[in-house]
Amino acid sequence: MFTTMHTDQLLTLVQWFSPSYPVGAFAYSHGLEWAVDARQVTDRETLKAWLETVLRHGAGRTDALFLCAAHGAEDTSEVDALARAFAPSAERLRETVLQGEAFCRATRDVWGVDMPAMTYPVAVGRAARMHSLPLDQTLQVFLHAFTSNLVAAGMRLIPLGQTDGQIVIKDLAAICIDIADTAMKGSLEDLSSTAFMSDIASMKHETQYSRIFRT
Template sequence: MNPSLIRLLHLASPALPVGAFSYSQGLEWAVESGAITTEAAAKQWISDALHFALARCEAPALIALMRAWSSEDKAEIKRLNAEFIATRETSEIRAESLQMGYSLARLLRDLDDMPASYREALSEMNEIAFPTAWAAAAATWQLDEHDAATSYLWAWLENQVMAAVKLVPLGQTAGQRMLAALAVDLPELANHAIRRAENNDWENFTPGMTLASSLHETQYTRLFRS
């Protein structure tokens, strides 16, 4: 048995009680506006978000936070957490990260296998971004950086595809086609994120997603919280 694999599956599971299923990150508005009406359009939207947002900002932040947790550098953890929160461009996206971060941090405390120093660091933060809490779990369980980044990206990708299946709507087979096609890129995107973390080179220029998220805030009917 590989304990690290079990931990990765745990963190990437849609059953992780952090509420990820309730967010679409602007995808719902893109469907409502008519910008996405087909499997191909949904796949392109998700692919762009994966390559230009997750791999360039969120995943590098995750890696940097894993390193800060592993070295028990509370000042660096707090700095990176605040810096990541500052990259959340809209109220919905910010609220999403903070709600999921709070839920995961509470779960980790309840699981009772986190070092006391990690618990203390989490308790000292008024706002906890999702990558911050996720990185704390990954560092607690001493997960490999590349495996952790790949797992994090997979969890996001699966959630976005399932949102598209509900919203466009698409059949389950179409969803599986998108997952199979887009997942091929995850190992290299994880490598890309690690290189950006090493160079402190985060980038979060995604105006299309930002506009979609902003417009979603006043969308009249909706299934998702973002």
């Protein structure tokens, strides 16, 4: 499914998911920092495999479903409560809550809209609905930005060269589109997460001795 987007809508999405938008995404590794420290992720191929699992079977898929539900809801309070309950660890809850609060604050201040604090995917879904942004492309750009942020973390942690990092982002782009399409056909009844190693990594990161990322 593809929806024609006006230039102003496209540029709104570009602004929201730009590294300059003050949500602090650069500070979170989603457990990847522990995975690198534990030698679970060591190069381009293992980073790609790790992130593909997160996208297809972990937060990529579940956040897409939460975003869809928020986009279609008049009242997002129940969707937001479920998103908080679904977080598999304290740090992952903090990640989605703090990024969501920052996104709501920036969007409220810049666009002058009513945006109470919500978890990140719920906040994006709500804002996209308020701005009449196409759901399919909002999902695609949201997932692409999530992927790009984790690749950037991997580039710093492994370390990985910029070209290799860009190859991973390119290779995962089609998966972002596929997940977005699947999420639009689903509902919160389809919620599940089987990216167990990623969840464990986020728990292990809470007590990691030396770290540079918040999650």
